[in-house]
Amino acid sequence: MDKIEQLRKIIENSSSIVFFGGAGVSTESHIPDFRSDTGLYKRKYPYLAEQMLSHSFYVKHPKEFFDFYFNEMIYEDAVPNKAHLALTKLEKQGKLKAIVTQNIDGLHQKAGSVNVLELHGSVMRNYCTQCKKSFTLDETIQLRDKDGIPRCDNDQAIIKPDVVLYEEGLDQHIIYEAVNAISHADTLIVGGTSLVVYPAAGLIQYFQGKNLVLINKESTPMDSQATLVIHDSIGKVLDEAVK
Numbered sequence: 538m539d540k541i542e543q544l545r546k547i548i549e550n551s552s553s554i555v556f557f558g559g560a561g562v563s564t565e566s567h568i569p570d571f572r573s574d575t576g577l578y579k580r581k582y583p584y585l586a587e588q589m590l591s592h593s594f595y596v597k598h599p600k601e602f603f604d605f606y607f608n609e610m611i612y613e614d615a616v617p618n619k620a621h622l623a624l625t626k627l628e629k630q631g632k633l634k635a636i637v638t639q640n641i642d643g644l645h646q647k648a649g650s651v652n653v654l655e656l657h658g659s660v661m662r663n664y665c666t667q668c669k670k671s672f673t674l675d676e677t678i679q680l681r682d683k684d685g686i687p688r689c690d691n692d693q694a695i696i697k698p699d700v701v702l703y704e705e706g707l708d709q710h711i712i713y714e715a716v717n718a719i720s721h722a723d724t725l726i727v728g729g730t731s732l733v734v735y736p737a738a739g740l741i742q743y744f745q746g747k748n749l750v751l752i753n754k755e756s757t758p759m760d761s762q763a764t765l766v767i768h769d770s771i772g773k774v775l776d777e778a779v780k
C-alpha cells in the first residue's frame with residue numbers, strides 16, 4: 538500500500554483528528570516559510586530575522602521592525618491552497634476537531650475552517666498599544682506614518698499586530714485549548730513545520746492517540762516517533778488523501 542493510501546485508511550478509521558501545522562502549510566500559497574532554502578531566514582538584512590522579530594527589537598527599532606514585518610510577513614493577496622482546503626473539508630465531514638497552527642496568516646479561516654487555534658496570533662488582528670482600539674490588516678496598512686509605523690487614529694500610539702514575537706509569551710487559553718484537543722485526538726497529523734520552535738512544537742507531546750502522521754518536505758526531529766512519515770508537498774498529499 539502506498540503512503541497516500543495508508544493516510545487515506547488512517548483518516549477513514551479516525552473519528553477525532555487534530556492537525557498541527559506551520560509555515561510549510563502556506564508556502565503553496567506563495568508565503569515563504571522561515572527555514573527552507575527559499576525561506577525568510579536566508580534573506581539578507583542588516584540584522585538576523587529572529588532578532589528583527591523579537592519584542593526588544595520592536596521596542597527599540599520600530600521603523601526597521603515594521604519595514605521587515607510589512608515587506609516580509611504580510612501577503613494580503615494570498616489565497617488558501619489545497620492543504621487548507623482539504624483540512625476545511627475534513628472539518629466539515631466532522632472528522633477534524635481542531636487545527637492548531639503556528640501560522641499567523643489567517644488562511645485556514647479564509648478557507649472556511651472554524652476551530653483554528655492560532656498559537657502565534659494573527660496578522661489580521663491589530664491593536665492600539667494605548668487605547669486598545671482594534672484595527673483590521675487593511676486599516677493598519679493605511680495608518681502607517683512617514684516612517685512606515687502604523688499609528689492609532691485616536692491617539693497616535695503605535696498599532697501592534699496581535700502576533701507573538703520572540704521573547705513574548707503565548708496566550709495560555711489557546712495553549713489550554715490546543716493541549717485539550719491534541720490529548721483527546723485519535724489521530725494527529727503534523728505538517729509543514731520544522732518542529733524546532735518552542736513551546737509550540739512541544740505541544741505534540743500531549744498526543745496519546747493511535748496515529749501520528751508527519752507530512753513535511755524535510756525530515757523533522759519527530760520522524761522516528763511517527764506511525765507514518767511522508768516527505769512530500771502537503772498540498773498534494775492532503776488533496777489526494779482527503780476525499
Ligand code: CNA
Pocket residue numbers: 558559560561562563564565568569570571572573576639640641642643657728729730731732733734752753754755769770771772
Ligand atoms: P519553518 O521552521 O520555516 O519550517 C517549515 C517547514 O515546512 C520546513 O521543514 C519545510 O521543509 C516544510 N515545508 C515547506 N513547504 C512545504 C510544503 N509545501 N509541503 C510540506 N512541507 C513544506 O516554520 P515553522 O512553522 O516550523 O516555524 C514556526 C514559525 C514560522 C512560527 O512562529 C510562524 O509564525 C512562522 N511563520 C509563519 C508564516 C505564516 O503564517 N504563513 C510564514 C513564515 C513563518
